[in-house]
Amino acid sequence: MNWDWTAVRDFMPQFRDGLLVTLRALALGSLISFTLGLLWALLMRTPTRWVRWPVGIVTEFVRDTPLLVQLFFLFYVLPEWGLTLSAMTTGVVAIGLHYSTYTMQVYRAGIDAVPAGQWEAATALNLPRGRTWRAVILPQALRRVVPALGNYVIAMLKDTPMLMAITVLEMLGRARLFSQQHFRFTEPLTVIGVAFIVISALASLLLRTLERRLVR
Amino acid sequence: MSVEISNVTKRFGDHTVLDRLDLSVKAGSHVTLIGPSGSGKTTILRMLMTLTEPDSGTITVDGQPLFPAAQKQRRAVRRQIGMVFQQFNLFPNMSVLRNVTEAPVSVLGLSRDEAEARARELLDMVGLADKCDARPSRLSGGQQQRVAIARALAMRPKVLLLDEVTSALDPELVAGVLDVLRDVATTTDITLLCVTHEMNFARDISDQVLMFDAGRVVEAGPPEQIFGAPEEERTREFLSAVL
Numbered sequence: 508m509n510w511d512w513t514a515v516r517d518f519m520p521q522f523r524d525g526l527l528v529t530l531r532a533l534a535l536g537s538l539i540s541f542t543l544g545l546l547w548a549l550l551m552r553t554p555t556r557w558v559r560w561p562v563g564i565v566t567e568f569v570r571d572t573p574l575l576v577q578l579f580f581l582f583y584v585l586p587e588w589g590l591t592l593s594a595m596t597t598g599v600v601a602i603g604l605h606y607s608t609y610t611m612q613v614y615r616a617g618i619d620a621v622p623a624g625q626w627e628a629a630t631a632l633n634l635p636r637g638r639t640w641r642a643v644i645l646p647q648a649l650r651r652v653v654p655a656l657g658n659y660v661i662a663m664l665k666d667t668p669m670l671m672a673i674t675v676l677e678m679l680g681r682a683r684l685f686s687q688q689h690f691r692f693t694e695p696l697t698v699i700g701v702a703f704i705v706i707s708a709l710a711s712l713l714l715r716t717l718e719r720r721l722v723r
Numbered sequence: 724m725s726v727e728i729s730n731v732t733k734r735f736g737d738h739t740v741l742d743r744l745d746l747s748v749k750a751g752s753h754v755t756l757i758g759p760s761g762s763g764k765t766t767i768l769r770m771l772m773t774l775t776e777p778d779s780g781t782i783t784v785d786g787q788p789l790f791p792a793a794q795k796q797r798r799a800v801r802r803q804i805g806m807v808f809q810q811f812n813l814f815p816n817m818s819v820l821r822n823v824t825e826a827p828v829s830v831l832g833l834s835r836d837e838a839e840a841r842a843r844e845l846l847d848m849v850g851l852a853d854k855c856d857a858r859p860s861r862l863s864g865g866q867q868q869r870v871a872i873a874r875a876l877a878m879r880p881k882v883l884l885l886d887e888v889t890s891a892l893d894p895e896l897v898a899g900v901l902d903v904l905r906d907v908a909t910t911t912d913i914t915l916l917c918v919t920h921e922m923n924f925a926r927d928i929s930d931q932v933l934m935f936d937a938g939r940v941v942e943a944g945p946p947e948q949i950f951g952a953p954e955e956e957r958t959r960e961f962l963s964a965v966l
Contacts, residue, residue, distance in 0.1 A: 631875070
């Protein structure tokens with residue numbers, strides 16, 4: 508094996524572009540999946556089954572089909588229906604939507620873990636339902652779900668290379684392009700491998716700090 | 724406020740917890756429910772707080788129907804009723820002060836300042852004026868229960884339900900909680916409905932004691948009668964077992 512530091516140096520500008528795309532996809536994907544997941548979890552608790560059933564069916568469907576298929580579907584089929592989104596937007600929406608069906612389960616578990624006595628105390632104080640959710644239940648549930656959500660951030664990070672399939676040049680895309688141009692594979696792939704580890708570690712650290720801040 | 728329970732039946736599965744129960748509580752009176760576990764005492768309090776529904780029968784509070792009644796009506800009636808739980812059920816995500824001000828602000832519509840002034844008064848009454856900013860988890864069980872009492876009183880209830888409020892406490896913390904409740908009983912005209920295993924407390928504060936067994940009232944009377952000269956064999960049996 509021969510390692511060439513000049514190849515590493517030459518890869519840097521492209522790597523930086525790819526890194527930014529990966530980070531942006533991760534940040535926006537997380538944001539969408541955290542928000543939508545909470546929305547699904549809350550909708551699944553409405554009394555009317557005309558809300559619960561559709562939400563249940565759609566999220567089950569999304570959870571049970573591969574992300575890659577969803578990416579292709581959104582990227583190639585939606586334009587035929589007259590909805591054209593940029594590759595990046597499509598990718599972020601697909602990842603966020605896909606992972607929202609997982610985070611939804613995390614929220615559900617967190618909400619279920621709030622003791623029944625908390626609901627009863629809220630009833631005894633005559634708190635309206637919305638106020639009970641916002642002031643009592645969600646603050647306690649969210650505190651419990653942070654570690655589990657953190658795992659999905661890391662899983663999402665590791666799924667970002669799939670965006671390559673719909674022409675988004677994130678880190679792996681850039682590495683592949685560079686390899687094809689310069690016939691060097693070891694250096695760019697090693698660089699992005701290390702980058703994945705570093706991003707994962709930083710994300711874990713960030714979430715653990717957040718967790719400690721919340722668990723007081 | 725008076726409470727009227729008539730012909731109420733409640734079953735869990737094929738176990739009948741309350742069996743065609745009639746019970747009437749006069750406004751301002753202090754009623755204690757005693758009896759063995761599973762005899763339906765707590766279920767009565769939970770039904771009055773609308774935490775569980777009877778299978779049949781009617782419940783009225785101050786003449787207003789609580790069951791059967793529409794949701795809106797029940798909310799209106801429930802507003803007059805407060806409850807203190809065996810497990811305190813304080814909100815762990817809020818400070819002690821916020822626990823006491825949350826409902827007065829968001830339900831009664833008091834301003835935050837008004838609610839806080841009142842909360843401090845109540846916390847002072849239960850001897851916890853210096854714990855306003857603490858989280859409930861920093862307090863002992865007895866202190867938590869006193870906060871829970873202040874929280875319930877902050878809603879100015881006309882009826883207060885006390886569900887085995889000292890059962891989860893270490894023995895040396897019981898007295899502090901009972902002192903606070905004695906205070907409430909003597910200085911306010913709140914109707915008290917109390918489920919307890921503290922017979923001395925029951926004797927102290929009640930005008931009326933109801934002995935429950937198997938979902939029915941087997942004996943009712945002033946504490947002197949129930950504790951001094953019980954007429955029913957079942958009451959004598961129970962009291963000799965717990966005293």
